[in-house]
Amino acid sequence: MNDSGKLELFEQTIVPHLNAAYNLARWLTRNQHDAEDLVQEAYLRAFRFFDGFQGGDGKAWLLSVVRNTCLTWLGKKGDAVEFNEQVHASASPPADAESAMIRNSKIDSLRDCVEALPVEYREIIIMRELEELSYRQISEAAGIPIGTVMSRLSRGRERLLDCMEAKA
Amino acid sequence: MMCKSALPLIEPYIDGELDASQAAELQRHLDECPACAQSHRRLGALSTDLRALAPRYTAPADLRSRIMQRVSRQALSSKLVAMPRRKAITGWAIAATVLLAVSAGWNAMLLQSQKKAGDAVAQEIVSSHVRSLIGDHLLDVPSTDQHNVKPWFNGRLDYAPDVKDFAAEGFALIGGRVDYLDHRPVAALVYKRHQHVINLFVWPSDAKPVPDAVNGFNLVIWRHAGMEYCAISDLNQTELRQFANLYEH
Numbered sequence: 323m324n325d326s327g328k329l330e331l332f333e334q335t336i337v338p339h340l341n342a343a344y345n346l347a348r349w350l351t352r353n354q355h356d357a358e359d360l361v362q363e364a365y366l367r368a369f370r371f372f373d374g375f376q377g378g379d380g381k382a383w384l385l386s387v388v389r390n391t392c393l394t395w396l397g398k399k400g401d402a403v404e405f406n407e408q409v410h411a412s413a414s415p416p417a418d419a420e421s422a423m424i425r426n427s428k429i430d431s432l433r434d435c436v437e438a439l440p441v442e443y444r445e446i447i448i449m450r451e452l453e454e455l456s457y458r459q460i461s462e463a464a465g466i467p468i469g470t471v472m473s474r475l476s477r478g479r480e481r482l483l484d485c486m487e488a489k490a
Numbered sequence: 491m492m493c494k495s496a497l498p499l500i501e502p503y504i505d506g507e508l509d510a511s512q513a514a515e516l517q518r519h520l521d522e523c524p525a526c527a528q529s530h531r532r533l534g535a536l537s538t539d540l541r542a543l544a545p546r547y548t549a550p551a552d553l554r555s556r557i558m559q560r561v562s563r564q565a566l567s568s569k570l571v572a573m574p575r576r577k578a579i580t581g582w583a584i585a586a587t588v589l590l591a592v593s594a595g596w597n598a599m600l601l602q603s604q605k606k607a608g609d610a611v612a613q614e615i616v617s618s619h620v621r622s623l624i625g626d627h628l629l630d631v632p633s634t635d636q637h638n639v640k641p642w643f644n645g646r647l648d649y650a651p652d653v654k655d656f657a658a659e660g661f662a663l664i665g666g667r668v669d670y671l672d673h674r675p676v677a678a679l680v681y682k683r684h685q686h687v688i689n690l691f692v693w694p695s696d697a698k699p700v701p702d703a704v705n706g707f708n709l710v711i712w713r714h715a716g717m718e719y720c721a722i723s724d725l726n727q728t729e730l731r732q733f734a735n736l737y738e739h
Contacts, residue, residue: 329562329621333558337557344549344553349547354550358549358553365560366560366564370564429543429544433544450505452540452546456507472501486536
């Protein structure tokens with residue numbers, strides 16, 4: 323593939339999935355600035371490896387690059403596996419009546435519960451429920467067998483239900 | 491169907507991963523078994539809530555253009571590396587020797603402190619120019635009529651670029667497009683001189699001095715009435731200046 327064809331094909335097949343890439347990075351990093359940086363890095367990587375993309379599913383392929391970029395970054399930061407509930411709790415606003423009310427809303431509970439999930443469940447939940455990827459696409463994007471996709475999805479949901487019920 | 495075989499199917503059912511006969515069979519079981527039906531309701535409600543209520547974060551408006559800039563710069567640099575060695579060296583030699591200060595009206599103090607910013611803008615201009623020449627990125631509005639091109643920019647930019655045609659003088663307007671430079675959308679007017687493409691970028695002045703040759707491309711920069719103009723081409727400096735003079739007068 324020549325350079326102009328490559329850039330053009332990349333713009334047609336990969337760039338349109340920017341919002342999906344950003345959404346996943348935003349949920350994995352839990353903050354806007356790191357998500358922006360990592361999405362840019364992921365796109366540069368994706369372009370570098372674009373020759374290896376055999377056509378097929380551009381969204382799943384891009385998300386696999388975004389996911390790997392984010393997990394590498396989280397690994398370097400040292401919180402790839404466990405999310406520190408203490409740190410997260412101390413970052414919450416003071417429990418005055420108004421903010422308590424807002425935090426009690428369902429949207430905030432959902433967000434908090436998803437953010438509190440270990441990253442290996444969180445990524446699968448986001449890909450399934452928000453990006454609406456099929457099991458096969460998730461399996462491609464996360465590089466795990468479909469059986470593992472199903473079991474992680476199931477455990478992630480179980481944890482979410484427990485978390486939501488605890489907040490209710 | 492027994493609960494033991496029904497339970498593992500509940501989530502794939504919610505996720506639309508069962509085929510029609512499996513789905514029908516499970517649904518029959520759910521109709522008869524309150525415990526499995528309860529589990530199905532609970533998981534289904536969670537899925538519905540997540541889809542309806544969990545935030546779907548959208549990328550900031552300028553992220554796409556920032557990414558495309560970096561990606562096309564990467565494409566450009568790999569192209570330079572791939573160029574025959576002698577050609578590449580000539581390109582850089584031209585870039586290195588023709589770094590002249592432009593436009594006498596500019597404050598010398600500012601010139602120094604803003605040189606770095608100007609160099610970065612020049613690199614962006616070169617990337618945009620190169621990118622415009624590959625694929626069909628050159629023109630958003632292909633037209634040789636200045637009265638078509640000028641109104642096309644309305645609503646796409648927060649300023650109105652002056653669009654002129656010099657077909658009679660051998661610099662034919664062929665159209666325009668919106669491009670990104672220095673973190674903002676800018677007008678790019680496109681001209682042809684024989685087989686050479688000239689991109690003329692027009693944007694409101696911000697007083698960054700831009701070098702007049704980069705990577706073998708010639709740049710001619712001028713300011714008029716609060717606007718910055720940058721013409722870029724592989725055309726020689728003399729003819730490119732001739733074009734700039736036509737435009738200015």
